[in-house]
Amino acid sequence: MPAVNNVLVVGGGLAGTATAIQLAARGVAVDLIDVMTEVAVLGSGITLQGNALRELRGLGVWERVRREGYSFDSVGLRAPDGTLLVELPDFRTGGPDLPATIGMSRPALARILVHRASEAGAKVRFGLAVAALRGDHTGVDVTFSDGSAGRYDLVVGADGIRSTVRRLLGVELDTRPTGMGIWRVFGPRPASVTRTDLCYGGPCYIAGYCPTGENSLYAYLVEDARNRGVLSAEERLETMRDLASAYHGPWDEIRAALDDPERIHYTWFETHVLPPPWHRGRVVLIGDAVHSCPPTLAQGGAQALEDAAVLTELLTRHSTLDEQLWTAFTDRRHARAKAVVDASNQLGQWLLDREQGDVPGLMHRIAELVSQPA
Template identity: 75%
Template sequence: MPAVHTVLVVGGGLAGTATAIHLAAGGVAVDLVEVEPGITALGSGITLQGNALRELRDLGVWEEVRGNGFGFDSLGLRAPDGTLLVEMPDVRTGGSDLPATLGMPRPDLALILHDRAASAGAKIRFGVTVAELAQDGGRVDITFTDGTAGRYDLVVGADGIRSAVRGMLGIELKTRSTGMGIWRAFGPRPASVTRTDLFYGGPCYIAGYCPTGEDSLYAYVVEDAQNRSFLTPQRRLGTMRKLASAYHGPWDDILPTLTDPARVNYTWFQTHVLPAPWHRGRVVLIGDAAHACPPTLAQGGAQALEDAGVLSELLLDADVLDDALWTAFTERRVARATAVVDASNQLGQWLLDREQGDVPGLMARVAALVSQPA
C-alpha cells in the first residue's frame, strides 16, 4: 500500500507533472492544479542532460521526447570570431544508452508530460490554485481559488521559484539575482548547428545555442542583469541582435533568422536553496520551490525531475508517511541538489569576476555526481 492515497500537486511544471505521473501510475488519486489557464512554458527551448533523460525514460515518455528533440554527445567551445577552440565529448550522465544532451522546445515537453499525467489518471485543472491551506495532523484541507475545496493526505508544492505554497507555510526564503541576465530566442536551425557551442569573450559572458529539433534551435546571450522591462518587443529584438552580432561562425547563420520579436525573451539568473527539511507536516516543496539554480550547467530541469522521482518512489514503497520517509527524502535530495546549485552559481561567479576557475574540474565533479541515480 502506498504511504498516501490522495495527493494534491500544485504547479504544472516539470516537477509537478512528473510527480503526478509517477503517483497516478502507482494507483494514487492525484489532483494537479496549475494557476495558468493552459499549458505554458517560459522560454523557448530547454537543454536536458542525460540524468534528466533517465528520469523521462522512467516516466514512460522517452520515445516521444526523443522524437521531438535533438540529441547530441559533444560540446564545443568557440572564440567570438567563431574559431572552434575545443570539441569535447560530453559525459552520458544518464547511461550509455541515452544521449549526453538533448534539446527540445519547452512547450513540446510540457505537452508530452501533461498528456502522460492525464493518461495515468491524474485530474488536471488549469486556471486554479490554492487559496487557503490548513493541516490537522492527518490530512491537509485545501480551499481553491475557484471556491471548491479538497482534503488530501499530502500536498506537493511544485509551484516554482515564487512558490505560493511556500509562503502559506510561513517559510521565508531569499531568492537573489546572480548578477546575470539572459536573452533567448527561438528560431530555425541552420545546418551548421549540430550541438551546443559556447562562446566566451566579446560583449557577453556567454553566447550559445542548442538545437531543439531537425528544424529548430534556441540561441542565447548572457549579459549583466539589468532592467529591460521598459523595452518594446522590437527594441528587445534589436538589443539581442546587437549583442549577438559580435559572434561569428554558426552565429552568422543564426543572426539573419532572428526577426520575430515575439520569439525573444529576457530573464535574470536567480538562485536559492531551502535548507532541510523541505516539508512541513504533510506539505512538501520540490523543484524551483525548494532549489533554483541558473542554467550555467543546464541542470535545473534535471534536478526537478529527480525530486519527483525520489519523492514518488518513497511514497509508493512505504506504508506510512512518517519521519523515516522524510529523512530518506532529505538524505537523497538536499545535499545533491544543493551541490548542483552551488556549482552552477560558482561557474557564473567566475565569469562575473573574470576569474579563470577550474571549469573542467567543476563540470567533471557535477557529471560524476549526477551520473549516479538520485
C-alpha cells in the same frame, strides 16, 4: 500500500508532472493543477542532460522525447568570429544507452508530460491556483482560486521559484539574483548547428545555442543583469540583435532570423536553496520551489525530475507519512541539489569575476555526482 491515497500536486512543470505521473501510475488519486490556462505554451527551449533523460525514461516518455528533441553527445567551444576552437565529448550522465544531451522545445516537453500524466490517471486542471491551505494530522484542506475545495492526504508544492505554496506555508527563503541576465530566442536551426556551441568571449559572458529539433533551436546571450524590463518589444529585438552582432559562424544565420520580439525572452539568473526540512506537516515543496540555480550546467530540470522520482519512490515504498520518510527524502535530495546549485553559481561567479577557475574539474565532479542515480 502507499503512504498516501490522494494527493494534490500544485504546478505542472517538470517536478509536478513527474510527481503526478509516478503517483497516478501506482494507483494514487492525483489532482494536478497549474495557474496557467495552458501549460504547453510556456517558454522557449530547454537543454536536458543525461540524468534528466534517465528520469524521463522512468516516466515512460523517453521515446516521445527522443523523437521530438535533438540528441547530441558533444559540446563545441567557439571564438566570437565563429572559429571552432575545440569539440569536447560530453558526459553521458544518464548511462551509456542514453545520449549526453537532448535539446527540445519547452512547450513540446510540457505537452508530452501533461499528456502522460492524464494517461496515467491524474486529473489535470489548468487555470487553477491554491488560495488557502489548512493541515491537520490526517490531511490538508485546500481552498482553490475558483472557490472550490478539497481534502488531500498530501499536497506537493511544485510551483516553481516563486512558489505560492511556500508562501502560504510561511517558509522564508532568500532568492537572490546572481548578477547575470540572459536573452533567449527560439528560432530556425541553421544546418551547421548540430550540438551546443558556447563562446566565452566578446561583449557577453556566454553566447550559446542548442538545437531543439530538426527545424528549431534556441540561442542565448548572457550579460550583466540590467534593468531590461523597461524596454519595448522593438527595443528588446534591437538589443538582442546588437549583442549578437559580435558573434559569427552559425550566429550570422541566427541573427538574420531574429525578427520577432515575441520569440525573445529576457530574465535574470536567480538562486536559492532551502535547508531541510522541505515539508511542513503534510505539505512538501520540491523542484525550483526549494532549489534554483542559474542554467550554467543546465541541471535545474534534471534536479526537479530527480526530486519527483525520489519523493514518489518513498511515498510508495513507505506505508506511513512520517518523519522517517521526510528525513529519507531530504537525506537523498538536499546535499545533491545543493552541490549542483553551488557549482552552477560558481561557474557564473568565475565569469563575473573574470577569473580562470577550474571549470573542467568542476564539470567532471558534477557529472560524476549526477551520473549516480538519485
